[in-house]
């Protein structure tokens with residue numbers, strides 16, 4: 001027997017012996033829908049720990065142990081908890097939270113400090129979960145919520161939205177600016193986590209819930225302007241039915257070709273100069289900033305399109321200004337963009353790397369495409385982490401951030417065919433007009449494109465990290481060439497898709 005293995009076995013035996021005095025002998029009551037059962041617990045420094053392993057079993061789930069990393073995961077519906085033994089930090093859907101007291105491994109089970117953990121469990125489970133310090137009891141009440149679910153079903157002649165309730169409650173529906181449909185329900189106790197998980201990106205941009213003392217509200221920002229609609233209260237089960245008569249909401253699996261833009265015309269072009277304000281983008285060896293050259297190129301492109309009366313052009317920024325990716329996407333979505341073009345300049349640690357790229361949104365197939373997406377997405381991650389943790393994330397933490405990897409795979413592929421088509425058209429024009437090497441068309445997961453509900457591409461007009469291309473990117477001659485190539489591609493895209501649309 002190898003010495004290492006023998007040592008490991010000795011260590012396990014030793015730890016088992018040491019564990020015996022610390023067995024969890026106390027219990028707490030868990031009342032699920034009126035029925036009470038007991039689970040093991042113990043106190044440590046006056047903190048009540050309960051066996052999460054046993055609680056999960058009562059809830060009908062399982063824990064997933066990864067002993068090597070001392071990690072335990074629990075998945076309930078759309079929610080995923082990740083605990084680390086001995087650590088007060090845990091992740092809920094990849095965001096880190098603090099339990100104040102560590103997760104503890106005892107008697108082969110996972111124990112959690114219930115008082116600080118309960119609010120998180122309550123937020124994630126479909127039932128109402130409350131912990132009472134006085135009775136040392138946990139109460140899980142599936143009867144608590146009376147607004148339980150939401151369904152969104154695109155039909156042949158429009159859209160059907162249903163709000164499910166346990167009893168018929170008085171409600172009011174009203175539309176507000178920006179295609180917001182609001183359902184206000186008296187005496188509602190909304191199962192928010194369940195309802196928010198029903199967001200349907202095909203038909204809505206946003207879905208929110210708001211719980212007040214005597215009422216609750218569900219609001220959705222629809223992708224189309226609502227004109228003809230009606231509502232009624234239906235029964236078995238009680239539910240509010242809202243029908244929106246508009247064939248543009250209709251989706252059919254047989255007709256998977258999505259419509260381009262809000263009408264059959266390709267006329268609203270949104271140009272997105274990357275970065276801006278405090279976000280400089282990449283910086284060239286001569287000090288040229290990506291945010292400045294991409295604004296110049298974008299302005300030139302906007303000028304060309306504006307001269308052509310068949311188009312309307314909108315820029316996400318037309319000056320040096322900090323903008324979140326969400327703000328950029330909002331501008332495109334509100335404008336009903338038919339095409340979204342994000343303009344960037346590339347950078348490499350190798351100064352000799354040169355050439356242009358055109359990217360469309362799809363899971364990255366190679367490391368170099370993934371690296372470009374990671375760099376452009378890092379702004380988004382900084383926004384996220386500053387908002388949530390109120391701290392700046394150092395660069396090295398961003399490069400191998402697991403959230404990136406996960407989000408890179410969560411890609412909306414609805415407009416992939418059209419986006420790829422436009423990318424090919426742009427690449428063709430670049431090949432014709434630009435004298436720098438062609439790195440061609442590639443795919444990767446850019447967050448900004450993921451949030452835009454229209455065909456979209458991201459172009460890297462050259463490498464700012466290369467001295468020669470930095471000079472080109474700064475020159476108005478090259479900027480005009482890039483803009484002219486994109487303008488030609490836009491005209492070809494319009495010709496192709498308007499013909500197709502009839």
Ligand SMILES: [Zn+2]
Pocket residue numbers: 274275281282290344345376
């Ligand atoms: Zn960039």
